[in-house]
Amino acid sequence: MTMQTRRHPIAGNWASLLLPIAADDSIDFAKLGEEVDILIAANVDGIYSNGTAGEFHNQTEAEYDRIQETLASRCRAAHMPFVIGACQPDPHIMLDRLRRAVPLKPMAIQVILPDWWPLTNPEAMDFLHRASDVADGIPLILYNPPHAKRVLTPAELADVCGPCPSVVGIKLADGDARWYADARANLAEFSLFVPGHHLATGTKHGVAAGAFSNVACLSPRGAQAWTDLMRTDIGTALEIESRICAFMDYHIVPFRRDQGYSNAALDKLLAAIGDWGPVGTRLRWPYRFVDVEQATRLRAVAQLALPELMETWR
Incomplete structure (x- = not known):
């Protein structure tokens, strides 16, 4: 079949x-700006805001605007691609966020499906068509994570996103070999x-365009460097992936499974283990x-298990 x-x-x-x-529950915008600069210096393929780990569900609208302006101004100056998350469980607030993101001219804007019901x-x-009108020509990425109220199959995603040409990408959980076959059959036109910790597998299957990556949190x-390696040595990249997944399964996932911490808490734990920014x-x-x-305890574990990742950010 032709892709x-x-x-x-x-x-x-x-x-x-x-x-x-900060300790008073405020956002430290000075540190946020420093963080953007560090990510730019890391020469990642792009930076995105307001995913789950960006706590989009727990900020005021004034804070939302300041976060996006901080990201956009620094990325534009450095010619760094960026994506803005307009995500919010309320569809009207989400459309307002999307509308205010448009003048910042991101490469794309990420949305979720309204999530209370x-x-x-x-x-x-209907929602994606309305969002496309508001986006005014800027591409959309649909974020459909495992904790969404409705997790759509590849066929359902094709039905929902296919009629809306503004939707160019989908952030989603993967699955087994059958899931990858369904994704190839139904979603080949989308990025x-x-x-992130399954990116080498997704690349091997010819499905993944990339990752909004928890590995980049670490x-x-x-x-x-690991992503770049996949283009030249997928075998080695897959071996590194197996160690990344083992580290996640044994040392990170138990915080969620056994103690009830959120995915955002896990991503911030990874960043603290990596110790690359404020x-x-x-x-x-x-x-x-x-x-x-x-994080201090697990940093030595990560350095031993994943030296390829932990040594290259310095």
Whole structure:
């Protein structure tokens, strides 16, 4: 079967902008600017804001605007590609965020499906068409993570996103070999962003365009080197992936499975383990965060298990 041409060339290793939260629960915007500069210097393929780890669900609209302006101004000056997340569970607030992101001219804008009550497929199509009108020609990326109220199959995603040409990419969870076959059959025209720690597998299957990457939370520069390696030595990249997954399974996932910490808490823990910038582990109230002492303990473990990642960011 001939593969369809993708709607947009967006691809690669995208680093998440994480919010440095002060002890008084405010966003430390000086540290946020420093973080953007560090990610630019790491020469990642792009930087994105307001994913789950960016705590899009727990900020005011004034803070949202300041976060996006901080990202956009620094990225434009450095010619660094950036994506803005307009995500918000309320569809009207989300459209307002999207509208205010348009003048900043990101490469794309990420949205979710409104999330208090799950949408039917026709409702989802209506929402994406309205979002496309508001985006005024800027491409959209649909974020459909495992914790969404409705996790769509590849066929359902094709039904929902196919009629909306502004949707050029989808951030989603992957699956087994059958899932990858379904994705190839239904979603070849979209840039698919799989979980960062599965990027080599997604590349091997010819499905993944890239990742909005949790591995980049651990080490932006290391994740970029690993992503670049996939183009020349997929075998070695897959071996590194097996060690990344083992580290996640044994040392990171238990914080969620056994202690109830959120995915955002895990991503901030990874950043603190990597110790590459002024992020810290603190989440905004009322969400619990992992004590930074755990990051200190796990840093030596990561350096031993994943030297390719942990040594390349310095």
